[in-house]
Amino acid sequence: MLYARTSAKTPIRFDLSGLPRELHLFPPVTSVIFVRFNYAVTQSVTDWQICYHPSGSPEIAEIEVNGILYKATYPHLLIKRPGDKLRSERGEGQSLYFKYAPETSLELPDDLVLQGLTPSPAISRLSGELQSELEHVFVPGSADRIDRLCMSLLSEFLLAMRSYPPECRQRTRIREAASYLYAHPMAYFSRLDDLARKFGFSRRNFARLWRAEFGTSPGRSLKELRFGEACRLLSSTDLTISEIATQLGYSEATNFVAAFRQYAHCTPRAYRLKYRA
Amino acid sequence: MLYARTSAKTPIRFDLSGLPRELHLFPPVTSVIFVRFNYAVTQSVTDWQICYHPSGSPEIAEIEVNGILYKATYPHLLIKRPGDKLRSERGEGQSLYFKYAPETSLELPDDLVLQGLTPSPAISRLSGELQSELEHVFVPGSADRIDRLCMSLLSEFLLAMRSYPPECRQRTRIREAASYLYAHPMAYFSRLDDLARKFGFSRRNFARLWRAEFGTSPGRSLKELRFGEACRLLSSTDLTISEIATQLGYSEATNFVAAFRQYAHCTPRAYRLKYRA
Numbered sequence: 001m002l003y004a005r006t007s008a009k010t011p012i013r014f015d016l017s018g019l020p021r022e023l024h025l026f027p028p029v030t031s032v033i034f035v036r037f038n039y040a041v042t043q044s045v046t047d048w049q050i051c052y053h054p055s056g057s058p059e060i061a062e063i064e065v066n067g068i069l070y071k072a073t074y075p076h077l078l079i080k081r082p083g084d085k086l087r088s089e090r091g092e093g094q095s096l097y098f099k100y101a102p103e104t105s106l107e108l109p110d111d112l113v114l115q116g117l118t119p120s121p122a123i124s125r126l127s128g129e130l131q132s133e134l135e136h137v138f139v140p141g142s143a144d145r146i147d148r149l150c151m152s153l154l155s156e157f158l159l160a161m162r163s164y165p166p167e168c169r170q171r172t173r174i175r176e177a178a179s180y181l182y183a184h185p186m187a188y189f190s191r192l193d194d195l196a197r198k199f200g201f202s203r204r205n206f207a208r209l210w211r212a213e214f215g216t217s218p219g220r221s222l223k224e225l226r227f228g229e230a231c232r233l234l235s236s237t238d239l240t241i242s243e244i245a246t247q248l249g250y251s252e253a254t255n256f257v258a259a260f261r262q263y264a265h266c267t268p269r270a271y272r273l274k275y276r277a
Numbered sequence: 278m279l280y281a282r283t284s285a286k287t288p289i290r291f292d293l294s295g296l297p298r299e300l301h302l303f304p305p306v307t308s309v310i311f312v313r314f315n316y317a318v319t320q321s322v323t324d325w326q327i328c329y330h331p332s333g334s335p336e337i338a339e340i341e342v343n344g345i346l347y348k349a350t351y352p353h354l355l356i357k358r359p360g361d362k363l364r365s366e367r368g369e370g371q372s373l374y375f376k377y378a379p380e381t382s383l384e385l386p387d388d389l390v391l392q393g394l395t396p397s398p399a400i401s402r403l404s405g406e407l408q409s410e411l412e413h414v415f416v417p418g419s420a421d422r423i424d425r426l427c428m429s430l431l432s433e434f435l436l437a438m439r440s441y442p443p444e445c446r447q448r449t450r451i452r453e454a455a456s457y458l459y460a461h462p463m464a465y466f467s468r469l470d471d472l473a474r475k476f477g478f479s480r481r482n483f484a485r486l487w488r489a490e491f492g493t494s495p496g497r498s499l500k501e502l503r504f505g506e507a508c509r510l511l512s513s514t515d516l517t518i519s520e521i522a523t524q525l526g527y528s529e530a531t532n533f534v535a536a537f538r539q540y541a542h543c544t545p546r547a548y549r550l551k552y553r554a
Contacts, residue, residue, distance in 0.1 A: 013509070014459065023435050024384055025428060039515055107301060122422075135460045138452035141436045145399075148432055151302060152425050158300050159418045175415035182291065183412045232290070238316060 014134055017101075019143040026147035027104045032134060038092035048100040049080035050154050052127075054119065056093020063088045063114055070114035077157045078114050096127060098150045106154075117160040126153045173199050174209045178221070185225050186249070192218050227263045230256075234268055235275040241268050291411055294378075296420040303424035304381045309411060315369035325377040326357035327431050329404075331396065333370015340365045340391055347391035354434045355391050373404060375427045385435075394437040403430045450476050451486045455498070462502050463526065469495050504540045507533075511545055512552040518545050 012034040021028060030047065037056075053061065054075045062071050063078065064087040074093065080086065082102035100106060130149045136142045177199040195218075196206035210218045226248055233244045245256035260268050289311040298305060307324065314333075330338065331352045339348050340355065341364040351370065357363065359379035377383060407426045413419045454476040472495075473483035487495045503525055510521045522533035537545050 012460065022439060023432055025432050025435075039513065134456075136453065136456045137459060138455040139449060140439070140452070142456075144432060144436065148429050152429070155300055155302050155421060155425055158302075159421065162299060162417070172416060175417070176413065178415040179411075179413045179419075182414060183289070236316065 012131070012134055014137055014146075016137070016143050016146060019137065020140060021143045021147070022141045023144045026144070026151050027100050027106070028143070029147050029150045030099045030101055032098045032130065032146060032150065034096050034131065035094075036092070037095050040090040041086060041088045043080075043084075043086040045080045045082060045084040045086060047082055047102050048104055048106055049078075049097050050100075050150070050157070051078040051080065051095055051097035052076075052123075052153070052157060053078065054094050054096070056091055058089075058091060061088070061091060061093075061114070065113050068113075072114045072116045074116075075119050076114060076116045077112075077161065079108060079112050096130075098153075108158075115161050117157060120156060120160045122156045123153065123160060126156060170209055171213060173201070174206075174213045177201070177206070178210070178214065181218075181222070182225065185222075185229065186247070192222060223263065227260065230260060230268070231264070231271065231275070234272040244268070289408070289411060291414055293414070293420050293423060296414065298420045298424070299418045300421045303421070303428050304377050304383065305420070306424050306427045307376045307378055309375045309407065309423060309427065311373050311408065312371075313369070314372050317367040318363060318365045320357075320361075320363040322357040322359060322361040322363060324359055324379050325381055325383055326355075326374050327377075327427070327434070328355040328357065328372055328374035329353075329400075329430070329434060330355065330370055330372050333368055335366075335368060338365070338368060338370075338391070342390050345390075349391045349393045351393075352396050353391060353393045354389075354438065356385060356389055373407075375430075383431075389435075392438050394434060397433060397437045399433045400430065400437060403433060447486055448490060450478070451483075451490050454478070454483070455487075455491065458495075458499070459502065462499075462506065463524070469499060500540065504537065507537060507545070508541070508548065508552070511549040521545070 012032070014032045015030070016028070016032065017030040052075065056074050060071050060073055061076065062069060064070070065080075065084055067085075126149055130146065130153065133142055133145050133149060137146070177195055180198070181195060192206075193203055196203050199206075201209065207218055210216075210221070214221060230244060230248060233239055233247065239247070241257065242253040245253040248256060250256040250259075257268055260271075264271055266274075289309070291309045292307070293305070293309065294307040329352065333351050337348050337350055338353065339346060341347070342357075342361055344362075403426055407423065407430065410419055410422050410426060414423070454472055457475070458472060469483075470480055473480050476483075478486070484495055487493075487498070491498060507521060507525060510516055510524065516524070518534065519530040522530040525533060527533040527536075534545055537548075541548055543551075
């Protein structure tokens with residue numbers, strides 16, 4: 001998957017340090033390498049190396065870094081820091097890695113050396129994009145895209161290391177429901193029960209888990225969302241009060257005005273006069 | 278295109294500052310907004326705002342920043358910095374923008390305020406990804422992805438501003454050819470004429486433009502590439518000398534050995550002994 005366009009014997013190695021960059025928003029990568037390795041390594045590391053090993057043998061990779069032995073199955077991530085001394089047993093496998101200059105500031109946990117990770121669609125996609133970009137490496141702006149893709153990959157590698165225990169699944173589902181509510185507030189302005197059902201919760205369980213996750217009831221969250229939107233529409237648009245009421249799902253503007261007064265302790269009109277930009 | 282999943286009246290506004298982040302490799306974005314604006318603005322800016330306006334009216338946007346009037350057609354980019362005072366005429370249009378905290382370090386050119394840009398496929402793709410990610414904003418890791426997408430977008434906005442004059446087209450094509458050579462070195466180890474033809478150059482023009490761009494002849498570049506690869510294979514793999522010769526496109530190992538001696542002033546075997554890790 002990572003190597004679709006590369007035969008095992010044709011490693012891709014790019015020295016990017018000499019290429020022109022147009023922008024400087026990411027730490028500049030010095031080289032990118034896709035390679036099949038099949039040898040033992042004794043290495044004095046001189047730069048940062050972010051190594052992703054999607055597969056290899058033997059099944060358990062053993063790598064000694066600064067005298068400490070680390071073990072991991074594939075796929076895994078190996079972070080090599082400037083000054084590290086590495087020794088590994090004979091093995092073979094695939095490797096995608098990229099390097100940063102020793103003086104680059106990468107804030108990574110100190111205890112992150114060799115760690116198994118879960119392959120993710122984002123990692124495959126970004127690896128593919130990186131390979132495509134390497135086909136245009138001399139074109140202006142390409143080195144910047146490569147910098148960005150490498151930083152994104154590093155970010156996804158780190159995410160893929162966190163494994164969430166099964167008891168977190170309900171929490172994830174509650175957070176998915178919250179995401180949905182915030183992305184589609186109009187659809188749920190008056191139907192929280194539908195939202196609970198859509199994500200497979202009973203009304204009661206939904207309220208309990210929501211409170212545990214966000215420290216407030218789903219109804220309260222919805223109110224904040226609805227009146228936050230009302231405040232924004234009042235202060236930064238020309239919409240009339242009754243247009244705003246309609247947008248927020250009120251059939252009668254007077255109901256909106258009453259609810260708004262209760263929430264904001266002033267009328268919509270007074271709010272608009274006070275905060276209109 | 279940017280607004281596929283949003284009606285004109287349903288702006289997407291996300292406050293990300295309270296969301297949990299798993300990683301810290303990018304400057305944390307504080308909010309992301311997709312909105313249709315239709316009002317005049319007088320604004321005291323309190324944070325960094327990276328604003329992309331894909332379309333709008335009137336045709337030429339006029340914005341006064343700190344007393345200086347800037348004009349641009351659509352699409353354009355508007356960078357608002359903490360402390361800026363903005364005034365704009367009444368207008369309407371679409372806006373995608375994201376904010377960073379005032380203390381965020383963004384190294385942008387000082388003279389970059391309002392500037393027209395060429396829409397690019399990368400911008401559309403990243404905008405789409407950003408919108409998808411906003412559907413899962415409460416899921417762990419999502420805020421990090423949003424940070425990364427926003428930085429990538431900023432990077433693409435800046436790239437889209439550079440317009441390369443027509444006389445650069447040949448340079449771009451030469452750089453495309455160089456990229457191709459480096460990505461597929463095996464395919465062209467002995468056929469530079471094919472490479473020139475593939476990218477629409479006569480052999481002579483190809484050599485002339487290559488020299489102007491890279492300061493060396495294409496033959497010399499190819500030699501560096503070929504023997505750089507030979508050195509790597511010798512020092513870091515178990516392949517035999519004749520296997521390496523075959524990989525580099527030599528029909529006879531002795532020819533490879535002779536050429537290598539001329540290049541590196543030692544035999545392949547001596548090189549391997551000296552540099553083998």
